[in-house]
Amino acid sequence: MSQRRKFLKQGAAAMMSMPFISFDPKKDWSIEPLKTKAPKDEAYWNMVRKQFPLKEGQTYFNNGTMGPTPGYVLDKMFDHMMHWNVEAATVDYKNGSGPELLTGYFPYEELRTKLGKIINCDFKEISLTQNATFGMNYVGMGLNLKGGDELLNTNQEHGGGFGAWQLLAKRKGCVYKQATMPEPANDPQEVVDAIFKEVTPKTKVIAIPHIVSGFGTVMPVREICTEAKKRGIFTVLDGAQCVGQIPVDVKEIGCDAYYSSLHKWLLAPSGSGLLYINKDVVGDIWTTIASYNWDNQDDHGFRLMQNGTGNAGLMAGYDAAVDFFNTIGHDVWLNRVKELGQYLRDGLKEMKHVTFYSPTNEEMVAGITTYSVAGMSGPELQKYLWEKERLQPRSVGSKMMRHSVHIYNSKEEIDKALELVSGLG
Numbered sequence: 001m002s003q004r005r006k007f008l009k010q011g012a013a014a015m016m017s018m019p020f021i022s023f024d025p026k027k028d029w030s031i032e033p034l035k036t037k038a039p040k041d042e043a044y045w046n047m048v049r050k051q052f053p054l055k056e057g058q059t060y061f062n063n064g065t066m067g068p069t070p071g072y073v074l075d076k077m078f079d080h081m082m083h084w085n086v087e088a089a090t091v092d093y094k095n096g097s098g099p100e101l102l103t104g105y106f107p108y109e110e111l112r113t114k115l116g117k118i119i120n121c122d123f124k125e126i127s128l129t130q131n132a133t134f135g136m137n138y139v140g141m142g143l144n145l146k147g148g149d150e151l152l153n154t155n156q157e158h159g160g161g162f163g164a165w166q167l168l169a170k171r172k173g174c175v176y177k178q179a180t181m182p183e184p185a186n187d188p189q190e191v192v193d194a195i196f197k198e199v200t201p202k203t204k205v206i207a208i209p210h211i212v213s214g215f216g217t218v219m220p221v222r223e224i225c226t227e228a229k230k231r232g233i234f235t236v237l238d239g240a241q242c243v244g245q246i247p248v249d250v251k252e253i254g255c256d257a258y259y260s261s262l263h264k265w266l267l268a269p270s271g272s273g274l275l276y277i278n279k280d281v282v283g284d285i286w287t288t289i290a291s292y293n294w295d296n297q298d299d300h301g302f303r304l305m306q307n308g309t310g311n312a313g314l315m316a317g318y319d320a321a322v323d324f325f326n327t328i329g330h331d332v333w334l335n336r337v338k339e340l341g342q343y344l345r346d347g348l349k350e351m352k353h354v355t356f357y358s359p360t361n362e363e364m365v366a367g368i369t370t371y372s373v374a375g376m377s378g379p380e381l382q383k384y385l386w387e388k389e390r391l392q393p394r395s396v397g398s399k400m401m402r403h404s405v406h407i408y409n410s411k412e413e414i415d416k417a418l419e420l421v422s423g424l425g
Contacts, residue, residue: 029071031327040332045407048328052408059413061393063404064213064241064368067267069317070324077269077317084312103310105292107302111315114322115274118330119258120249124298125282127275127305128318132240133160135259135275136207138304139236140164142285147173149204152195154179158213160261161238165207175202181212186361188220195224205234210248210258211241214396216358216368218246225254234281240264243274244325245337246366256281265337265367265406268321271314275304333407337367340405340414345369347418353425357400370402373424384424389416 033047051070054060060068084091084101091101112123119126129135141164145151151165155178169176179198182190195206206228210221225235236257242248244265250258258276262268277285282300291306293299325333342362348354353374359365373381378395385391391413393403405414 027071029075031072031324034324034327040336042410045336045410049408049410051324054408058390059392059409059416061391061403061405061409061413061417063264063406064216064402065264065394065404066270067244067264067406068408069269070267070321072324073267073269073317073320076320077313080316081313101312103312103315104306104308107299108315111319111322112301114319114326118248118322118325119243119274119276120251121276122279124301125276125279127277127301128315129259129273129275129305130271130307130310131160131263131273132238132259132261133163134273135257136160136236136238137164138275138288139257139259139277139285140168140205140207141288142304143205143234144284144286145172145174145204148175148202150175150177150200150202151205151207152177152179152198152203154181154195154208154212156181156183156212156214156217157209158238158240160240161207161209161213165205174204179208181217184215184357184359185212185217185219185364186359188223188364191217191220192223192227196227199231199233203231203233205236207236207238209238209241210253211239211245211366211368213241214357214400214402215370216241216365216402218359218364218366220364221255222253225256229254241368244333245368247330247334250276250278262318262321266321266325267406269314269317271311272318272321275301277301277304328407334366336407337405340409340411341365341367341369343411344403344405344414344417347414348421351422351425354421367406368402368404370396370400372399372401373421376424381421381424385417385420388420391417391420393417 052068053071054068108128109123112126115126116123145168151174153162153165166176168174177198179195181194185191211218221237228235235255237255239248239258239260241264243260243262256278260274262272263270287294287303289307291308293303293306296303348371355372357370377398378400381401382395393401396402
């Protein structure tokens with residue numbers, strides 16, 4: 001096995017093109033050092049940083065769009081793809097390991113069980129999807145909706161959070177509505193009131209973000225789902241920004257459905273998503289993409305993830321990303337994201353020329369901070385931070401900056417950003 005691995009990596013190193021040159025396939029990307037029981041001090045997080053093939057001298061602050069994939073995960077994907085291409089002719093599909101060539105037909109019970117432990121549900125309530133948008137559409141297209149049914153979003157949705165509901169309104173004659181959220185949101189009750197101000201006896205679905213993508217607002221979803229259940233309203237949560245950024249306990253939240261993109265805060269390869277549908281309601285959800293198991297009534301999660309052949313190497317990376325997360329540890333990981341986010345906000349709060357669009361109530365925010373600087377547009381600020389110190393957050397609209405921090409970032413990198421923003425006052 002070690003000789004095969006060495007051969008594949010040496011051969012691949014010669015074939016790798018310039019965009020991938022920062023990833024060293026010959027490096028030992030083992031996660032064993034991360035299993036240390038030592039206190040999680042800055043030395044530990046410096047060790048974590050070395051797990052990412054990010055360029056030195058540059059700082060990535062845009063995790064809310066796409067998380068960089070750890071070297072351990074890339075390594076697992078790379079090995080899988082190389083092995084099954086080199087050994088293609090030696091595979092006996094019927095009597096050997098042929099199914100590892102494919103995805104889209106198999107239940108992946110082990111991976112789904114790991115994910116179930118992260119979000120607190122049975123693996124049969126989880127479907128593996130490509131991303132959050134797929135999850136939203138599987139739910140929306142699977143519901144039995146009719147003309148006149150009201151579908152409620154907010155005015156702060158990502159496109160992957162509103163598209164299916166707008167389509168259903170046009171296709172089936174449903175009524176599409178948006179609740180207007182406070183900006184910034186610092187009082188959970190104001191958010192709850194804004195939602196239910198738009199609810200009527202005709203409201204059939206409340207589909208809202210758990211974290212608002214643009215502002216990083218952590219919504220009071222448990223309170224909203226509790227009240228919705230009393231009224232017989234189906235609840236769908238857009239958790240694209242959540243798994244890996246904040247604790248997600250779908251049973252405590254009490255939602256009917258929850259979807260997420262794990263290429264963001266769980267740092268899985270792009271194409272790694274999940275969909276949860278509560279076992280008490282999933283039987284009423286029609287299959288959207290049908291294959292062999294389209295009517296599997298024993299494992300509804302498997303039924304809803306029948307989507308044909310995909311990238312089997314990606315699934316190897318998806319599984320490895322979950323192992324990477326679990327190695328560092330659920331609470332350790334999430335606490336670090338929160339610690340760095342608050343460190344950035346504490347610094348920005350000292351600056352009178354900074355305006356917050358994210359909550360300043362720390363109970364309603366985590367790793368995303370959205371703000372503006374007086375006299376400078378968002379794109380101008382993004383360009384300024386990059387040209388001065390090679391810092392790369394993301395501008396939002398014409399005036400705002402969305403600044404995402406994660407476990408691969410350091411307080412020193414945040415200090416550089418704070419120093420530059422401070423100098424603009």
